[in-house]
Amino acid sequence: MDLTLTPLDVAADRDELASFLSANRFPFHAVERLTRAQAEARIDRGDYAAPDNEAFWITTRPDDRVGLIVFQEVADGGPMIDLRLSEAHRGRGIGTAALREGTNAIFERHPEILRIEGNTRIDNVAMRKTFEAAGYVKEAHYRDGWTTANEPPLDAVAYAILRRDWVSGVTTPVVWGSDAPSGAASLQRLTSSADSNHLDRTYITSSYQCCPFSSTRKETSVHRPNERNLSAVTSRQPRSST
Template identity: 45%
Template sequence: MEFPRIQRHEADEVVAFLTAEEWPFHTEPKTDGAAVHARVAGGAYDDAFWISEGPDRLGLVRLLDLDDGTPLFDLRVRASARGRGAGTAAVRWLTSHVFTNHDTNRIEGTTREDNHAMRRIFTKAGYAKEAHYRDAWPGPDRWYASVGYAILRQDWQTGTVTAVDWSG
């Protein structure tokens, strides 16, 4: 799998990818193409990467808040490519990319409580569950819990997962 950086001149491809299907576990399941064009032009995808396998684009992963010391990321894997390890490979690659190229101590991510695939990806990639915010994520039919995960630089370096002390 390869992770080429998305270029601003690829705005049409980014729009086509994001509007081709719905993203049920994201806050905006239907993507507005004009808004994506504006975000790409404004630099919001300057730290984004295609998830590619040969000529096929399986997804994309975008870094957010890279300059504030605790970056987040947005992962999108095409429905037809899910369940084949692309998401796990992308999160592992992104984690290595961030810790190798940036001076940050942790990377965070959140997902909806019922996004079991993403929760497995976090675990497989060495992220620890750190938060469970009840009724924090609006859905089409009800409120869902938002579940937060993070990985520490030291855990990435040693291949361990530091347990969260839930007693305090």
């Protein structure tokens, strides 16, 4: 797909940004449709401005701005994703391509950043598939965690990608229902703890060749670690949504 990410110039692009945010419906965001005044208020309070955030226009040929991807709280070291496409350009794979490109850009520009995160509603199937196709892993499930206008709350789900997975091209999944640690350092700490004997010692590891360039999956294997074999890398620490 012929797609590029162009850094947003908040001052120069203010009118176009406000028009984009207010002209499109975003049914899976906290506010489905922003008014022009609401969009301008978000711009003025710095929601798209550096250094706290890095925002990019999603551009297809010929220079057609079809969406926006924002990495929020970059300065805090744990960016959160806000991805929006115009209504006319959804369902074409643009979101996946943009998320891959944006992930590459953030990890390349910020060597100190170790993970990038994103949250969405349980029923936002398109966004969940986009996360997975770009090498992100589901790390958390928040029951009744997403409030909706005039309706009961919905569950929210959180995804993230780790720098080490991005570098290696191998996505390490979460082991749900287990206290399995993430990475060799965490496993070393666990196995040296006097309180670790009660934990389940069987961890499942999978190698998913899908981050950020491929979606080919390898077989899942069962691995039983011990003090001499500290290679299981399987769990995550969830982060609350914004």
